[in-house]
Amino acid sequence: MSMLTAFRNTPFREKTAWVMAAILIAGAVFYFQMVAGASEAIGRTAPPVVGFVIAYVVVIVIASVIAMTALGATSPREAEAPADERERQVADRAAHWAGYVLAVLLLGALWHYSVNQDGHMLFHLGFLSLMVGQIAEYIFQIYLFRRGV
Numbered sequence: 616m617s618m619l620t621a622f623r624n625t626p627f628r629e630k631t632a633w634v635m636a637a638i639l640i641a642g643a644v645f646y647f648q649m650v651a652g653a654s655e656a657i658g659r660t661a662p663p664v665v666g667f668v669i670a671y672v673v674v675i676v677i678a679s680v681i682a683m684t685a686l687g688a689t690s691p692r693e694a695e696a697p698a699d700e701r702e703r704q705v706a707d708r709a710a711h712w713a714g715y716v717l718a719v720l721l722l723g724a725l726w727h728y729s730v731n732q733d734g735h736m737l738f739h740l741g742f743l744s745l746m747v748g749q750i751a752e753y754i755f756q757i758y759l760f761r762r763g764v
Contacts, residue, residue: 634686635679643750659735709755
């Protein structure tokens with residue numbers, strides 16, 4: 616069975632989790648390439664740049680709208696159906712687990728700040744924690760859908 620056939624046979628909510636995880640990973644790479652380039656240019660951690668954050672949000676929103684529209688067009692009945700009990704349970708459990716990921720990463724960012732006193736890095740690590748926490752939620756959803764919860 617090809618990957619495309621397997622993806623077609625995947626439940627709609629799992630497809631959205633795959634797509635959103637991929638979009639968020641690509642967005643994080645995009646954002647941190649901009650931060651790394653700016654940091655390299657000035658020879659230290661770049662300060663938070665609102666333009667980078669806005670660019671990240673715009674990229675995520677545009678990519679999400681396009682991807683969800685395409686997914687919805689391929690499965691309109693599934694897209695409009697409310698989440699069933701199993702899907703709500705998966706979403707709740709995935710969000711719960713992702714909360715732990717976010718908390719651990721934020722504690723790591725705070726520890727890094729307490730050792731290095733780099734407020735710019737604290738911002739970037741905090742933002743990264745938010746990104747990874749959301750990516751983790753989608754990965755946990757995929758795991759739970761695959762596990763059959």
